[in-house]
Amino acid sequence: MRIQHFLLTATLALFTVAANAQLDVVKFNVEDGISDTKLKAGIEQSASKLLSALNATVIAGKSKVKLEKEDELLFTKDGRKCLDEMWASSAMMCPVSQVTEKGITLQNGTVQVRNVPITLLAADDDNCEQELVLCFNSQGQIDNIMIALEEHRYLDVINAQISVKDFHRRQAIIDFVENFRTAYNRKDIDYINNVFSDNALIITGKVVKIDKKRQDLTQQSLNNEQIQYQKSTKEEYINNLKRCFKNNSYINLVFDEIEVMRHPRRDDIFGVTLKQHWNSSNYSDVGYLFLMINFEDEMNPCIQVRTWQPDKYNGKPLPRDEVFSLDMFSI
Amino acid sequence: MNRLRYILAYVLLTSFSVLSAQNVIEIKTPERIARMLESMPANEIPQSGEFQCAPLSSTIMFYTESRYGVTDQLGARLFSDGIRKAYDPVIISFVERLWVELLLRKTTASQASLLKEYGVRIVLGGYPLGSGSFTQLGQALDVINSLSSLSITTGGNEIDMFMRDKTGSTLHIYIPASRDLLFPYDKKEHEERLIIDLASNKTAFYKQTVPESTDFIKTDNGLMVIGGECYMIDSLRNDVFYSQDRHILWDPKSYPEESMRNILMGAANTGRLSGVFLEIMPHTYNRDISKFRIQMNLFMGYLQQQGFRFYTGDIGRDGNRCQCLLAMYHPVYNYLHILSVSFTPDQLESTGEVTLKADLSTFIPQHNIKNLFQEKNN
Numbered sequence: 043m044r045i046q047h048f049l050l051t052a053t054l055a056l057f058t059v060a061a062n063a064q065l066d067v068v069k070f071n072v073e074d075g076i077s078d079t080k081l082k083a084g085i086e087q088s089a090s091k092l093l094s095a096l097n098a099t100v101i102a103g104k105s106k107v108k109l110e111k112e113d114e115l116l117f118t119k120d121g122r123k124c125l126d127e128m129w130a131s132s133a134m135m136c137p138v139s140q141v142t143e144k145g146i147t148l149q150n151g152t153v154q155v156r157n158v159p160i161t162l163l164a165a166d167d168d169n170c171e172q173e174l175v176l177c178f179n180s181q182g183q184i185d186n187i188m189i190a191l192e193e194h195r196y197l198d199v200i201n202a203q204i205s206v207k208d209f210h211r212r213q214a215i216i217d218f219v220e221n222f223r224t225a226y227n228r229k230d231i232d233y234i235n236n237v238f239s240d241n242a243l244i245i246t247g248k249v250v251k252i253d254k255k256r257q258d259l260t261q262q263s264l265n266n267e268q269i270q271y272q273k274s275t276k277e278e279y280i281n282n283l284k285r286c287f288k289n290n291s292y293i294n295l296v297f298d299e300i301e302v303m304r305h306p307r308r309d310d311i312f313g314v315t316l317k318q319h320w321n322s323s324n325y326s327d328v329g330y331l332f333l334m335i336n337f338e339d340e341m342n343p344c345i346q347v348r349t350w351q352p353d354k355y356n357g358k359p360l361p362r363d364e365v366f367s368l369d370m371f372s373i
Numbered sequence: 374m375n376r377l378r379y380i381l382a383y384v385l386l387t388s389f390s391v392l393s394a395q396n397v398i399e400i401k402t403p404e405r406i407a408r409m410l411e412s413m414p415a416n417e418i419p420q421s422g423e424f425q426c427a428p429l430s431s432t433i434m435f436y437t438e439s440r441y442g443v444t445d446q447l448g449a450r451l452f453s454d455g456i457r458k459a460y461d462p463v464i465i466s467f468v469e470r471l472w473v474e475l476l477l478r479k480t481t482a483s484q485a486s487l488l489k490e491y492g493v494r495i496v497l498g499g500y501p502l503g504s505g506s507f508t509q510l511g512q513a514l515d516v517i518n519s520l521s522s523l524s525i526t527t528g529g530n531e532i533d534m535f536m537r538d539k540t541g542s543t544l545h546i547y548i549p550a551s552r553d554l555l556f557p558y559d560k561k562e563h564e565e566r567l568i569i570d571l572a573s574n575k576t577a578f579y580k581q582t583v584p585e586s587t588d589f590i591k592t593d594n595g596l597m598v599i600g601g602e603c604y605m606i607d608s609l610r611n612d613v614f615y616s617q618d619r620h621i622l623w624d625p626k627s628y629p630e631e632s633m634r635n636i637l638m639g640a641a642n643t644g645r646l647s648g649v650f651l652e653i654m655p656h657t658y659n660r661d662i663s664k665f666r667i668q669m670n671l672f673m674g675y676l677q678q679q680g681f682r683f684y685t686g687d688i689g690r691d692g693n694r695c696q697c698l699l700a701m702y703h704p705v706y707n708y709l710h711i712l713s714v715s716f717t718p719d720q721l722e723s724t725g726e727v728t729l730k731a732d733l734s735t736f737i738p739q740h741n742i743k744n745l746f747q748e749k750n751n
Contacts, residue, residue, distance in 0.1 A: 123543070127496075127498065127499035127545075128499065148528065188526075188531065188533055189531075190529065205608065206608050206688050206698050209609060209686070209698075209700075210698055210711065212745050213700075214656075214734060216737050216738065216745070217737045220736070220737065224560045224658055225658075228404070298741045299743040300741050300743055301743050302746070304747070306748060316741075321490045326490075
């Protein structure tokens, strides 16, 4: 699979090269965060050269990133070593021709640039799209390169006109969600029972195989999985959960990619969509969890809707517009 | 292994005023540590101290540590005392605890599976565990055992522990900067320990945290600020307010919120804080912990000592009553405590003892937020 991915990417890259010989070139701009213009220019040059060199190396199919002699000076010794190490674990390329990011100046005068998109050719499909963190010294040389884990994009919202009261309320939602997660890990069925509204709407998606015999040839060659949704009552859900807690000595839920959406007219109704990683003694899965939370009673918020969807079917990630969010509910 | 031996302490909060007779916190060995202890193939594991466990490793020494009268750490002794002192002890302890969990797994594949669950990557010479030439966890131990350099990079969503040995081999351990992973406690267990630590804290707010700048910015209401950073939104900042003659502002009657925010930033005369108490309603897991009263100086001092960054903002007014927010962000472990304080200008002006009502939310994770501020369109 990984080799196929590599070959496909390399073929595409070569194909593209024929159409546009400059497509391997990436231009990097620093948008904000660095007042020293010389340092800013140095960082832009170093990052542009690096990303372009990655693409050129993939296209040439070389086993090591080769730079022009003068471009080697854009790296510190550690930075160059780090690049070689990363390349040794996976060839990588930058999928866009222009990157614009903010610089983050650290206390010691070094600068970090985050969110640089990268495709790791040796990684599996779930993990091949990553973001690099580039660390520069005070001369603008690349000193370290890291793959960022799921970067929370605070910088995107820094300038938004959001009140402290709204910030407080939304952090209270995150707090509630963290308590909710903790309850599963503690197998605290009473807590979970208490936070669900008695008439909560609970929907669980399940990937099912379509009977191929009933399909015509065209359909057979396309998708053969679909998601079926099942509705259950709070009582049914809690009973299932009790069985699950009993059968698993260990449960570790991890929540990621949390998005909080407020209702436009009901400021006590919030929707939370997140990626749930369920790890337990007997079973593990990944899916999207949606919770509609009523904060009318701030001390005792309750969940009115809970949905779960698998994160992929037909071998592809669940399309973003199919993931449940507050937008899909009429309230 | 008898689990009861790890359930020991009952700690009564006596160091500060407890407003409810029910505020007794029962401290147990963290569930994660208890589970590890149960899995250890060793007969005698001390509550605190070193021990050997040949079935796991004949060369590594294992250890436990206790706090609050219970075992709250189990690790493999990988690093010297010098390293433990020089680097973040939470990160070092995490790696040593992780090592035990990995050794408890029989195969490299199942070790890699645990790392995947935790989101941790151990990368030796560019290869993650289980790929390329990195086939056995013990190969990483060879680097640790002959370290020539070590660095730990924090401050983002991922911690990078980078080691190089005397032969030039490199080892990276990439760890998600998540409180839940780095500490052995879940949220409830951590909240209980926080309340106890606050109760026993003797360190007062010890210095002013005035931003290092002389670039005054004039505000709409005629004050001057030295602007610092904001946290997530523009209106939550580490600003310090000054009067027009560029003295640190203290004018509760005309500028109650700004005066309070100067207190919360440690910029106001901290001598005033000794008479100010907070009556805190903690919004903890399951609302298990009742209200408590603590000297503001000690509350702030504890959090300052723990390395939190402080940001303040105005929530609003209800008549004469003002409300300010203090967001305390830990840049390494990526979580927030939030305190909202309610007060009147008269209370701030009072020279005697005064008690301000406050609400406290704790250990709010920040590493896993993708978008906090979405709005529904219809």
